[in-house]
Amino acid sequence: MNQPFTSHDRLSLNQITLNRLTLKECAEACVRHGLKWTAPWRNRVHEIGVKESARILRDSGLRVSSLCRGGFFPGATAAERQDHIDDNKRAIDEAAELGTDCLVLVCGPAPDRDIDAARKMVEDGIAAVLPHARDHNIRLGIEPLHPMFAADRSVIVTLAEAIDLAEKFPASNVGIVVDVFHIWWDPKLYLELHRAAGRILGFHISDWAVPLPGIVTGRSMMGDGVIELRRIRTAVEDAGYHGPIEVEIMNESLWSQPADDVLALTTRRYLDFV
Amino acid sequence: MNQPFTSHDRLSLNQITLNRLTLKECAEACVRHGLKWTAPWRNRVHEIGVKESARILRDSGLRVSSLCRGGFFPGATAAERQDHIDDNKRAIDEAAELGTDCLVLVCGPAPDRDIDAARKMVEDGIAAVLPHARDHNIRLGIEPLHPMFAADRSVIVTLAEAIDLAEKFPASNVGIVVDVFHIWWDPKLYLELHRAAGRILGFHISDWAVPLPGIVTGRSMMGDGVIELRRIRTAVEDAGYHGPIEVEIMNESLWSQPADDVLALTTRRYLDFV
Numbered sequence: 001m002n003q004p005f006t007s008h009d010r011l012s013l014n015q016i017t018l019n020r021l022t023l024k025e026c027a028e029a030c031v032r033h034g035l036k037w038t039a040p041w042r043n044r045v046h047e048i049g050v051k052e053s054a055r056i057l058r059d060s061g062l063r064v065s066s067l068c069r070g071g072f073f074p075g076a077t078a079a080e081r082q083d084h085i086d087d088n089k090r091a092i093d094e095a096a097e098l099g100t101d102c103l104v105l106v107c108g109p110a111p112d113r114d115i116d117a118a119r120k121m122v123e124d125g126i127a128a129v130l131p132h133a134r135d136h137n138i139r140l141g142i143e144p145l146h147p148m149f150a151a152d153r154s155v156i157v158t159l160a161e162a163i164d165l166a167e168k169f170p171a172s173n174v175g176i177v178v179d180v181f182h183i184w185w186d187p188k189l190y191l192e193l194h195r196a197a198g199r200i201l202g203f204h205i206s207d208w209a210v211p212l213p214g215i216v217t218g219r220s221m222m223g224d225g226v227i228e229l230r231r232i233r234t235a236v237e238d239a240g241y242h243g244p245i246e247v248e249i250m251n252e253s254l255w256s257q258p259a260d261d262v263l264a265l266t267t268r269r270y271l272d273f274v
Numbered sequence: 275m276n277q278p279f280t281s282h283d284r285l286s287l288n289q290i291t292l293n294r295l296t297l298k299e300c301a302e303a304c305v306r307h308g309l310k311w312t313a314p315w316r317n318r319v320h321e322i323g324v325k326e327s328a329r330i331l332r333d334s335g336l337r338v339s340s341l342c343r344g345g346f347f348p349g350a351t352a353a354e355r356q357d358h359i360d361d362n363k364r365a366i367d368e369a370a371e372l373g374t375d376c377l378v379l380v381c382g383p384a385p386d387r388d389i390d391a392a393r394k395m396v397e398d399g400i401a402a403v404l405p406h407a408r409d410h411n412i413r414l415g416i417e418p419l420h421p422m423f424a425a426d427r428s429v430i431v432t433l434a435e436a437i438d439l440a441e442k443f444p445a446s447n448v449g450i451v452v453d454v455f456h457i458w459w460d461p462k463l464y465l466e467l468h469r470a471a472g473r474i475l476g477f478h479i480s481d482w483a484v485p486l487p488g489i490v491t492g493r494s495m496m497g498d499g500v501i502e503l504r505r506i507r508t509a510v511e512d513a514g515y516h517g518p519i520e521v522e523i524m525n526e527s528l529w530s531q532p533a534d535d536v537l538a539l540t541t542r543r544y545l546d547f548v
Contacts, residue, residue: 013427029522041523047292088543109484110500113500113501113502115458115500115502118370119461144420145418146422147421147422147459147460148421148422148486150418150458150459151459151482151484151486151500152484157460157461158461159458160461160462161461184389184396184424185389185421185424185425185431185432186421186431186432187393187432187434188434200472208425210383210426211426211489212422212425212489215485215486215489226384226386226387226389226425227387227426228388230390232532
């Protein structure tokens with residue numbers, strides 16, 4: 001097991017952790033707490049436009065670990081699927097303009113009961129946007145979601161599945177994003193992380209508390225749950241990933257607290273548990 | 275894909291679907307609706323005692339597809355784990371007295387963050403109760419639970435894991451229970467069901483609706499969700515299972531409806547969707 005961190009150099013604040021703040025407020029809060037990285041969400045980027053968002057992030061001195069999120073490829077009709085492809089191309093443009101090299105893909109649910117067909121639509125969607133991503137030096141990070149989101153957010157639900165899918169494409173363009181909340185339960189977790197070597201484009205942390213405080217908003221602060229964070233972090237590093245570590249916590253209780261309190265807790269828990 | 279059923283011969287009512295009824299009330303309701311099978315829960319059995327429960331079920335003419343539930347093997351101390359083993363032996367006695375040959379195992383959560391150690395405790399627990407089960411002609415059915423229950427109900431969370439665990443023991447004594455709610459999302463679902471041939475001891479149905487109405491009470495009536503019920507039923511039959519099919523639905527809205535309405539809906543949906 002690796003040693004605890006002694007600095008916050010790799011800590012990135014995924015902005016949904018401070019969901020009530022604008023992009024500008026969030027960037028300022030990150031700077032106040034000495035962070036070096038952040039990861040914006042597109043809804044907050046769109047509020048003020050990509051240009052202004054890019055300027056704020058550049059002026060802040062923060063580096064951008066990823067953009068959340070592209071994906072949602074399946075659709076009931078060819079026209080819908082094309083709309084999704086077009087939206088992913090816009091997300092790629094935005095990611096490039098914001099100065100990150102990684103677009104996180106939440107792959108989307110099936111439009112009907114046929115989950116296997118939807119999985120094929122995801123593969124086809126990634127293939128369709130890949131040239132655009134390559135042209136803009138953006139890598140696509142397939143994030144397997146927890147199986148409890150299989151019906152409404154992502155038909156890609158295990159590390160094995162995400163790796164198999166990524167391996168259909170060049171490693172320089174397509175990889176996976178490892179989020180502990182989604183994958184901690186997997187009996188093959190460490191085998192699959194080992195297999196993911198060279199394909200890990202991002203690492204997201206939070207915790208799984210009992211009882212779960214929600215479904216979409218079910219994540220907790222590191223240390224408040226059962227996830228073996230340091231063990232998983234060690235395995236991710238052993239697989240060759242040494243990039244930014246995003247704290248991504250959707251949690252109503254945290255959202256209702258002052259941002260500075262949340263960031264103070266986040267930076268402490270990062271050293272204690274990750 | 276197999277044909278729809280034309281009778282309810284294989285339909286079994288898992289009594290938690292009518293959670294507000296006593297064992298006697300539930301048995302009477304099953305008989306009123308022409309069912310041939312039921313599956314009691316231990317809490318309802320204990321309310322009136324095993325002898326009286328067995329008498330009611332025998333007099334009703336219903337067959338007992340399984341007893342819910344044994345398991346919950348892990349514990350923080352050896353004494354706790356022994357308590358759990360003793361309780362499983364009592365559950366085996368009860369199953370035998372109630373006239374079923376199958377005890378469903380919900381394997382239990384880890385007592386701490388070490389999920390791998392807890393998985394070993396489950397294996398050890400099954401090994402410890404196996405001779406008692408064999409002596410009473412009870413087969414132990416390992417039910418993999420949905421990964422969203424990994425922290426509080428079962429460290430056994432995939433078909434693959436349940437099959438691997440079952441295969442450490444003789445097929446005549448230990449198998450798996452396939453519940454669609456827990457396994458429908460699995461990218462390897464049909465491969466694993468094929469591999470489970472000869473080990474399937476029970477088949478449970480419900481549905482996964484969007485949005486999910488809860489976590490523990492997250493199940494819905496067949497047809498109200500996204501699960502490919504007939505396709506999974508076909509695969510389970512192809513794997514050699516032709517026994518009773520338990521409807522097991524924890525759902526607050528269904529629980530608040532009159533039992534006869536729920537059973538009328540259950541029997542209709544069984545023909546339409548399973």
